[in-house]
Every structure is written in C-alpha cells, then in structure tokens.
Amino acid sequence: MMEQDIQEILFSQAALERRVKELAGELRRDYAHKAPLVVGILRGSFVFMADLVRHLDFPLTLDFMAASSYHGAQSSGKVNIQLDLHDDIAGRDVLLVEDILDTGNTLSKLVAELRSRNPASLKLCVLLDKPDRRTQPIQADYVGFTIPDAFVVGYGLDYEQQYRNLPYIGVLKPSVYQG
Ligand code: IMP
Numbered sequence: 653m654m655e656q657d658i659q660e661i662l663f664s665q666a667a668l669e670r671r672v673k674e675l676a677g678e679l680r681r682d683y684a685h686k687a688p689l690v691v692g693i694l695r696g697s698f699v700f701m702a703d704l705v706r707h708l709d710f711p712l713t714l715d716f717m718a719a720s721s722y723h724g725a726q727s728s729g730k731v732n733i734q735l736d737l738h739d740d741i742a743g744r745d746v747l748l749v750e751d752i753l754d755t756g757n758t759l760s761k762l763v764a765e766l767r768s769r770n771p772a773s774l775k776l777c778v779l780l781d782k783p784d785r786r787t788q789p790i791q792a793d794y795v796g797f798t799i800p801d802a803f804v805v806g807y808g809l810d811y812e813q814q815y816r817n818l819p820y821i822g823v824l825k826p827s828v829y830q831g
Contacts, residue, residue: 662820749778
C-alpha cells in the first residue's frame, strides 16, 4: 500500500484543511471585489485548487495550464506550454495556483510569459515553498507552508505520477526513488 512508502506525515488532512481555509481568508481580503481569474497549474495543483476555491465566497472564474521547462544543455529559457489558457488575460486580475515552488525554473518562465499578456495583476499562491532549493529570483505572494528540502508527495503532489491521491502530505522514503 501507499502508506508503506511514506517516511513521515508532514501535514495531516486536518492541518491542510486549516491552512487552506486561512489562505482563503487572505485571498478574500485581496480579491473579494476583483472577480479574479484563478489559474491552476496542472497536474499538481488540482487538489489544493479544489479545496481552496470552495472556501472563496466571491465571484471568480477558473482556468488551467500545464507547462514544463526545457531541460539540459539545449535550454532555450522558454517555457513549453502544453495546455494554454482558454481566454485572453489582458486586464484581468490573475491568481496562479501551484502545488510547490521548488527551484522556480518552471514558474519563473511561466510568470514571464503570462506577464507579457498584460494582466491587470498577476500573483502566485503556492501550497508549499522549498526556499532552500531556489535558483530563480521568484517568490510566492501566498504560501501555505514553508518546508525543508525533502521530497514530498500527496494532496496532488506526485512521484512518477503516483501518490497524488494521498489525502495528506508526506515525505517519501528515499528507498522508493533510490531503488
Ligand atoms: P521547479 O521548476 O523546480 O520550481 O519545479 C516545480 C515542480 O516540481 C512542481 O510543480 C512539482 O511538480 C515538482 N516538485 C518539486 N518538488 C517536489 C516534491 O517535493 N514533490 C513532488 N513534486 C515536486
């Protein structure tokens, strides 16, 4: 079973629920009268996004994106958008929702791309922040939890597309990815 692969539970279902509710309170203060476009970055954000928006009691619209960075020596500095937004964001107040901010490679490029489309504002809300691993000058405007450098899964986060359905966030046993 999946639990056997988890070394330690970092955030229980109850802890996640509490913190997501608090974040929603912060967002209500900033967005209640802006009818924002809330953009989930697939796939990792899907659980967080679903919980978060159900605590937002003001008008908003939703969209999703999927992106990856080009890696390796051929890195062009451009983001590879696999799924783009449905509508134009010019003049919109856009809130990006992501599971985790790690090196910042993908998100910094995605943010640059979206800024070039002239939204009225663009902010970033992440459930988890791993600042120790950052290589790009990017910060989130809303952060659920700041965590140390460990590989975590659950609540949308995966290892090789698995564990996303765990209802809590746990540290994966290194033996799982060290073979
Ligand atoms: P970045 O471009 O290095 O910031 O990569 C961010 C992406 O890497 C996230 O959207 C996650 O998909 C993935 N990621 C980074 N750290 C973890 C982790 O601890 N567990 C699962 N996925 C992670």
